[in-house]
Amino acid sequence: MKKISLLVLFITLLGCKKEYLYENKIQEDVSFLADDKLEGRETGTVGEQKAAEYIAKRFAEMGIEPKGTEKYYQAFSFKPSNDPHGEVAFTNIAEDGTVTGTNVIGFINNNAQNTVVIGAHYDHLGYGGEGSLYKGEKAIHNGADDNASGVAVMLDLAGKLKGVNTENNYVFVAFSGEEMGLLGSNYFVKNPTIDTKAVSYMINMDMVGRLKQDSTLAVYGTGTSPIFKQTLSSHNDRFKLIEKESGIGPSDHTSFYLADIPVLHFFTGQHEDYHKPGDDLDKLNYKGMDIISGYIFEIISDLNNNGKLAFRKTKNESEETPRFKVGLGVVPDYLYDGTGMRIDGVSEDKPAQAAGLLKGDVVVQLGDSAIVDMMSYMRALSVFEPGDSTVVRVERKKDTLDFNLIFK
Structure with a gap:
């Protein structure tokens, strides 16, 4: 009788699933995804597939259910467009010239009425290509900030949300094909593995790995639901928030906004390593990523019992952007909220470098135009042609300096 009891106990213990205990693995996740062995995770490559397998494995170890078309995976094939402004055509037939990307999708099913989508793209540029x-010389673009950082925060949130905030279900999507035109998110929205009519809102993280000393954090889509601004403000005691109302932007949240779903997109700003081989894991602010994850978790927790959020259309700020034929050859600091346009990086062999402009300079005048913000800078730039010369005025620390500049 004693042997039978012990056997029953052993079988019972064997049948019990081990409960997942949250563990912060942000740095570990980035270290894998941004390793040279993945060769930059370009869409459709072996390196990207290794990254997809890693993300699926992380979902599985957290006890997060698969929600792809084949376990955790949702593959999609497409023919890249020769026209950079043309649309990519998805295809069901593998033929010469097609590329196959793979979304990785996990699901926490709380048997709730509404669902929250949390996403981040995991593809990058491989060895460079047109986006570099x-x-x-040819070099691996590891994309530690862009966007191993966002995937690591997404996985961290998945661990935090296991068993809590159960008034919503949660879908976690690592998107492929973002660098080629938001392809993975576009495909998912048009071929969903969930009921998109039940989606309350979508959160996107793209480049959240370089929180600066002033703790500036940009949040896009704040106007896409009436509740967002109040919620963001009520939980913010750490960040200098730069809020953008528009739901349209150069990342995967746009695909969901265009399907009338409220969106929030988190971003710590561009930098001089953007789309270059220098975007490596040793330059990330891991403590900052942990703080951002905690902030987003607080927002999700606050919205837990608010039901399906109301959607609101916003003005498309990109439609107002002037077109221009020349550039200074700088990386603007998009999170700068002072007067002028602050330079966050200077490209080699470009007009700004030739004129003597430096990282940290604040452009306050370009030709006859005063520069007060990014929009006025772009308007001023739009009047110039290649070969034109002008004077650019900058503030450098306590000095105001003029430089002669020739556009190429």
């Missing part, structure tokens, strides 16, 4: 801003 690097002019040197």
Whole structure:
């Protein structure tokens, strides 16, 4: 009788699933995804597939259910467009010239009426290609900030949300094909593995790995639901928030906004390593990523019992952006909220470098135009043609300096 009891106990213990205990693995996740072995995670490559397998494995170890078309995976094939302004055509037939990307999708099913989508793209540029801003010899673009950082925060949130905030279900999507035109998110929205009519809102993280000393954090889509601004403000005691109302932007949240779903997109700003081989894991602010994850978790917790959020259309700020034929050859600091346009990086062999402009300079005048913000800078730039010369005025620390500049 004693042997039978012990056997029953052993079988019972064997059948019990081990409960997941949250553990912060942000740095570990970035270290894998941004390793040279993945060769930059370009869409459709072996390196990207290794990254997809890693993300699926992380979902599985947290006890997060698969929600792809084949376990955790949702593959999609497409023919890249030769026209950079043309649309990519998805295809069901693998033929010459097609590329196959793979979304990785996990699900926490709380048997709730509404669902929250939390996403981040995991693809990058491989060895560079057309999207690279690097002019040197062929080199791996590891994309630690862009966007191993966002995937790591997404996985961290998945662990935090296991068993809590159960008034919503949660879908976690690592998107492929973002760098080629938001392809993975576009495909998911048009071929959903969930009921998109039940989606309350979508949260996107793209480049959240370089929180600066002033703790500036940009949040896009704040106007896409009436409740967002109040919620963001009520939990913010750490960040200098830069809020953008528009739901349209150069990342995967746009695909959901265009399907009338409220969106929030988190971003710590561009930098001189953007789309270059220098975007490596040793330059990330891991403590900052942990703080951002905690902030987003507080927002999700606050919205837990608010039901399906109301959607509101916003003005498309990109439609107002002037078109221009020349550039200074700088990386603007998009999170700068002072007067002028602050330079966050200077490209080699470009007009700004030739004129003597430096990182940290604040452009306050370009030709006859005063520069007060990014929009006025772009308007001023739009009047110039290649070969034109002008004077650019900058503030450098306590000095105001004029430089002669020739546009190429």
